[in-house]
Amino acid sequence: MTITLTHYLVLAAILFSLGIYGAITRKNAIGILMALELVFNAVNLTFVAAGRWQPRPDGVGQLFSLFVIAAAAAESVLGLAIILAIYRRRVVVNADEMDLMKN
């Protein structure tokens, strides 16, 4: 049997929902960021697979993935910097204890 676009998209859907599950269940902010990386990878996989099965594959799907990877790198750098700054100030890494703006 041949592998079709649907195979890759179903795999990306599973990866995406696993990332969603992790982002909801994790309390540790670093854990949430790592789960979000899984979501980004699912989206990238969708882009690359869809670009491959275009009528004339011209690499635009891979180009979009490159942009997503750059944005994800910027996101994780900033997220980890914020986590580290909060940790230095309040010795907290759990997301539900970061409640300085509550009340």
Added chain:
Amino acid sequence: MADAILFYALATLTVIAAGLVVTVKNIFHAALHLALALFAVAALYVTLGAYFLAAIQVLVYIGAVVVLAIFVINLTRTVTGAAVTLTRRWIVPAALVSALTACLIVVALLKMTLAGPAPMHPPGDTAASLGRQLLGAYVLPFELVSVLLLSALIAAIAVIGKDREDEK
């Protein structure tokens, strides 16, 4: 046939590693499983003919993002002692939400008529065509991304450096 075996092996590896990332108790192990999952996705890019993207995935994700996450894990290690265990919450609602999301996407996919079997030839020299497109039709997004990366760099330094000034 070999394609199918390769795809299913890599897909199983990806899903197992990703499942361990979101369920394992030790956050350091979660980071290592994340590296494995990202590597499996890079291998899937190779099966799709996206060789340059697979190299970028390994360099940027495993080489930078995971290593950075491990650095931060080690720097914040004192919070709950030597081994930072991960507490979990809302397991049932989260499982429900993610299962429903997956079902929704899969049902929508199966209802669509998508493209047929794979094209036989890989799409040429991908790195060269990507470079030509990045500096041709997509030069404006390319420059925007470089501005984004530069601003993220400056912002990260500003966020981390501010605390140090307060301590003095």
